[in-house]
Amino acid sequence: MATRNAARGVKITVPATWIASWTLYDLANTIWSYGIFSYGIGLYLNRQLGDADGGLWLQVSIAISVGFNALISPAIGAISDRAGKRLPYLLFFTLMAVIPTFFVTHAPVLLGVALFCLANFGYQAALVYYDATIRVVSTPENRGWVSGLGNGLGYLGTILIGVIILVMSGSLPDAPSDAEFYAFIRNVFILAPALFAILAIPMFLVIKEVPEPAGRSTKKNSLLATLDTIKELKKVPGLRRFLIARFFYTDAQNTVISIMTVFATSAVGFSLGMANIVLVALASTAVVGGIYWGRRTDSHGPKASLNKVLALWSIALVLGSISLFFKGEAIAGFTQGQVMFVIAGVILGFGFGGLSGADRIIMFRLSPPKQLGEFYGLYGLVGKGSQVIGSLIYGATLFFLFEPLQEKAYAVGLLTLLATMLVGWYLLRGVPEQREG
Numbered sequence: 001m002a003t004r005n006a007a008r009g010v011k012i013t014v015p016a017t018w019i020a021s022w023t024l025y026d027l028a029n030t031i032w033s034y035g036i037f038s039y040g041i042g043l044y045l046n047r048q049l050g051d052a053d054g055g056l057w058l059q060v061s062i063a064i065s066v067g068f069n070a071l072i073s074p075a076i077g078a079i080s081d082r083a084g085k086r087l088p089y090l091l092f093f094t095l096m097a098v099i100p101t102f103f104v105t106h107a108p109v110l111l112g113v114a115l116f117c118l119a120n121f122g123y124q125a126a127l128v129y130y131d132a133t134i135r136v137v138s139t140p141e142n143r144g145w146v147s148g149l150g151n152g153l154g155y156l157g158t159i160l161i162g163v164i165i166l167v168m169s170g171s172l173p174d175a176p177s178d179a180e181f182y183a184f185i186r187n188v189f190i191l192a193p194a195l196f197a198i199l200a201i202p203m204f205l206v207i208k209e210v211p212e213p214a215g216r217s218t219k220k221n222s223l224l225a226t227l228d229t230i231k232e233l234k235k236v237p238g239l240r241r242f243l244i245a246r247f248f249y250t251d252a253q254n255t256v257i258s259i260m261t262v263f264a265t266s267a268v269g270f271s272l273g274m275a276n277i278v279l280v281a282l283a284s285t286a287v288v289g290g291i292y293w294g295r296r297t298d299s300h301g302p303k304a305s306l307n308k309v310l311a312l313w314s315i316a317l318v319l320g321s322i323s324l325f326f327k328g329e330a331i332a333g334f335t336q337g338q339v340m341f342v343i344a345g346v347i348l349g350f351g352f353g354g355l356s357g358a359d360r361i362i363m364f365r366l367s368p369p370k371q372l373g374e375f376y377g378l379y380g381l382v383g384k385g386s387q388v389i390g391s392l393i394y395g396a397t398l399f400f401l402f403e404p405l406q407e408k409a410y411a412v413g414l415l416t417l418l419a420t421m422l423v424g425w426y427l428l429r430g431v432p433e434q435r436e437g
């Protein structure tokens with residue numbers, strides 16, 4: 001794919017195979033994200049430990065793995081800046097995400113939690129390098145489109161693993177026995193990481209990364225590197241405010257991804273099979289939304305697109321919260337609350353690609369080119385720090401309120417996500433719309 005830099009009259013070419021391989025990696029890691037992070041681990045822990053304890057352990061394990069990763073994200077990003085390459089580090093952490101996952105459900109539950117923490121650490125670390133490679137596979141003129149394409153088509157991974165899970169769960173009764181459930185969930189924990197590994201291969205075989213000039217960071221100590229990166233923020237107009245805003249509004253996105261299956265089954269009342277059908281259908285809206293928001297990001301700018309997405313998400317979180325208070329039958333055997341949940345999910349799904357795609361482009365435009373990995377590490381730290389705090393708040397909400405409120409505690413949990421997202425949306429208003437070049 002070729003475009004022309006109008007300011008310099010220089011023709012910039014990116015092979016279509018590179019874009020396709022980059023997008024396929026997004027599809028591959030989304031298979032892991034849905035199959036393990038959104039679907040498997042929550043159901044597994046709830047079955048092992050019960051709703052309240054299982055929900056708390058899920059969010060604690062996410063907080064530990066994501067929190068530790070957040071602390072060192074700027075440091076590992078700075079390492080790639082010094083090396084001038086991202087792909088070797090992306091491969092290492094991809095393998096770290098894949099290999100421990102195979103053993104989670106075969107180990108005692110606490111060891112399984114530890115293995116999930118290790119795998120999730122690898123998955124989150126890989127995202128730092130994957131986001132930074134947007135520079136390699138796109139040009140200034142099509143960067144929003146490529147980013148949106150990756151997000152949108154990436155959700156085909158959700159559909160793929162969702163359909164596979166649907167076929168696997170076809171023989172399960174509505175209330176499966178322990179033996180039936182564990183046989184099913186163990187297959188999920190084999191297929192999802194295997195597909196991630198296989199579909200990620202083209203990223204490393206097709207894309208030929210040209211070493212970039214070394215960045216300025218020389219600190220090897222992770223804490224010092226992180227502190228140095230934070231100090232650099234004052235030299236980049238608007239970046240500090242953007243990252244603070246991001247801390248608040250990404251809480252909703254990250255936590256929704258981790259709770260969607262448990263919420264659909266335990267709170268809304270769908271069976272395992274029906275919850276999977278609903279969530280796969282919602283992923284289809286994410287595919288369409290990713291492509292739509294990518295085009296809109298190029299034509300209207302990432303900040304305008306992000307504002308629209310956050311408005312839609314506010315509506316969806318309110319609908320999702322109040323859906324738990326409607327139990328009357330409405331359409332084709334579904335309760336009114338279940339119908340409202342699906343409507344909220346359609347809105348959330350349509351906005352997923354727009355939030356990630358526009359957010360990533362704002363960060364790219366504000367960051368110094370020679371410190372791209374380092375600042376994307378800080379970008380990752382902020383999102384993951386938000387996820388740590390959000391996960392602990394949500395998990396504690398369920399733990400302390402589940403006994404008196406039962407499933408209504410899930411509604412309170414969603415409202416905590418809405419509150420933090422609104423703070424981030426307000427702060428985003430003061431972020432400059434800076435154009436690269």
